[in-house]
Amino acid sequence: MLRRAVLQTFRQGLAQSFFKRNAVSLSETTVTHQTVETSDEGGEKFVSTQKTGDESGNTVIVAPPEFRFMYPEFLPDPAMETRNRLKEKLERMDMLQRRSVIEIPEFYTGSVMAVTVSDANSPNKFARFVGICIQRGGSGLRAWFILRNVVEKQGVEILYEMYCPLIQKIEVLRLERRLDESLLYLRDALPEYSTFPLDMEPERRLNNLVVPINPLKVKLRPRPWLERWERQNLQGVEDLNLPQRFYDKAEKVAKPWEKYDLMLHYRKTIPAEEQEKIFAEVQSQLQQQELKRKMRRRRGSDNEQ
Amino acid sequence: MNQADLSKLVSALRIAVKPKPRPLSCPEGPAGRLRKLRATVTALVKYERIELYYPRAEEAQGYAERLISDAIRNGDCHKHTMEMADYWLNEKQLVHKLFKVLVPRYQNYNSSFSRLVLGPNSYPGYFAGTAILELKGNPFPALQPETHNYHYWLHNVLLDEAKKEFRSAREERNAGTTESVTAES
Numbered sequence: 001m002l003r004r005a006v007l008q009t010f011r012q013g014l015a016q017s018f019f020k021r022n023a024v025s026l027s028e029t030t031v032t033h034q035t036v037e038t039s040d041e042g043g044e045k046f047v048s049t050q051k052t053g054d055e056s057g058n059t060v061i062v063a064p065p066e067f068r069f070m071y072p073e074f075l076p077d078p079a080m081e082t083r084n085r086l087k088e089k090l091e092r093m094d095m096l097q098r099r100s101v102i103e104i105p106e107f108y109t110g111s112v113m114a115v116t117v118s119d120a121n122s123p124n125k126f127a128r129f130v131g132i133c134i135q136r137g138g139s140g141l142r143a144w145f146i147l148r149n150v151v152e153k154q155g156v157e158i159l160y161e162m163y164c165p166l167i168q169k170i171e172v173l174r175l176e177r178r179l180d181e182s183l184l185y186l187r188d189a190l191p192e193y194s195t196f197p198l199d200m201e202p203e204r205r206l207n208n209l210v211v212p213i214n215p216l217k218v219k220l221r222p223r224p225w226l227e228r229w230e231r232q233n234l235q236g237v238e239d240l241n242l243p244q245r246f247y248d249k250a251e252k253v254a255k256p257w258e259k260y261d262l263m264l265h266y267r268k269t270i271p272a273e274e275q276e277k278i279f280a281e282v283q284s285q286l287q288q289q290e291l292k293r294k295m296r297r298r299r300g301s302d303n304e305q
Numbered sequence: 306m307n308q309a310d311l312s313k314l315v316s317a318l319r320i321a322v323k324p325k326p327r328p329l330s331c332p333e334g335p336a337g338r339l340r341k342l343r344a345t346v347t348a349l350v351k352y353e354r355i356e357l358y359y360p361r362a363e364e365a366q367g368y369a370e371r372l373i374s375d376a377i378r379n380g381d382c383h384k385h386t387m388e389m390a391d392y393w394l395n396e397k398q399l400v401h402k403l404f405k406v407l408v409p410r411y412q413n414y415n416s417s418f419s420r421l422v423l424g425p426n427s428y429p430g431y432f433a434g435t436a437i438l439e440l441k442g443n444p445f446p447a448l449q450p451e452t453h454n455y456h457y458w459l460h461n462v463l464l465d466e467a468k469k470e471f472r473s474a475r476e477e478r479n480a481g482t483t484e485s486v487t488a489e490s
Binding site: 069072073075076077078079080081088099136137138139143165217234255257260261262264266267268269270271274276 | 307308309310311313314315316317321323324326335339364367370371372375380388389392393412478
């Protein structure tokens with residue numbers, strides 16, 4: 001009965017978002033639309049999508065503001081010379097098609113993940129790798145992320161393209177964020193910070209609403225390093241304890257005016273109006289996919305019982 | 306391929322933004338570029354119409370639009386916006402003007418907040434020429450005359466109809482002569 005009621009409300013067009021998790025961002029985000037929180041029987045909070053009216057009085061679907069953190073690859077490359085609206089639209093259609101086949105979960109830099117790819121040369125035809133996501137990038141179908149692990153004292157990094165058809169499964173074993181958007185310094189850190197057991201089980205989250213930020217400060221090995229970490233304003237690294245001349249040179253080379261360069265920031269990002277348009281376009285399909293997966297999981301657990 | 310930076314939400318600017326910024330040469334190099342543009346943006350907010358050389362005017366227009374759009378989007382209680390306003394406006398009373406005068410003025414604008422008009426060039430002079438950068442809604446008389454749509458004025462309607470009649474008559478005459486030619490051949 002409950003299932004039919006849920007389907008009916010969905011058919012009636014009441015778009016209720018099933019994304020309970022609100023990503024906690026490190027910087028201030030402005031919420032341009034109000035979110036209405038309604039509580040379910042299970043005591044979980046739902047954030048309903050705001051149906052704002054435009055000038056003509058028609059309802060306009062607006063995606064929740066967290067979408068840009070959960071699906072950053074849907075936003076196009078901001079470089080103006082290579083923007084092509086039609087190409088981006090077709091790419092988004094292909095991305096949604098792939099997402100309907102395989103579940104690509106929400107993850108951030110610092111999350112521990114396991115990826116299974118089909119590999120013709122391996123005995124089971126599948127290769128599974130567990131690692132911490134140290135960087136993610138790319139836009140559209142070329143979105144990628146790098147997983148790092150230390151296997152038998154050898155550091156290993158694998159770059160996976162999220163929409164590659166060879167990928168069979170992406171699991172997030174531990175969903176969390178770190179103090180930095182890029183954890184490339186783990187290459188120069190002590191190996192214990194990059195080691196994760198290959199048979200790691202998915203961890204249950206204490207709070208489904210908020211993605212926790214791990215305030216871990218990593219200890220680096222003694223120099224030489226791969227990059228000049230003292231010049232990069234890293235939050236997630238312990239005090240580097242370098243001689244003063246390093247910090248003096250870093251100050252000489254620094255560009256403090258870039259913090260105030262408004263046009264530089266503008267050219268590096270997509271404006272909010274365009275982001276809203278893009279996510280409004282893909283939102284309903286993503287919601288439907290999430291709903292179907294939830295139903296399948298619920299049906300699976302019911303069958304087990 | 307780069308991912309868009311998500312740390313800030315910016316409003317779309319309604320001016321033409323070029324893909325690459327202009328260097329604006331000065332003794333301090335890139336550090337001095339923003340110092341020069343700060344002076345220009347401060348002057349624009351103070352006087353609301355300034356005459357300067359075109360390249361610097363075009364760059365400053367972008368920064369002025371960004372500052373005003375951030376102020377409209379975030380308001381004066383937003384820490385980052387206040388830091389930007391404090392940096393870009395050298396005179397602190399102009400920060401008050403930005404939030405108390407310009408934001409209410411441009412709150413419901415669907416167009417850009419500033420206008421860049423090419424100015425007079427006297428020969429010989431700077432090759433790029435002068436420009437006048439002004440904030441819309443300023444109290445001065447307009448720089449360019451208002452454009453009216455003269456299409457529906459009576460004499461233009463009559464002239465257009467007369468042109469159509471002349472053209473159709475000419476086509477009939479030409480059709481008549483070609484038919485007679487084909488009939489002969």
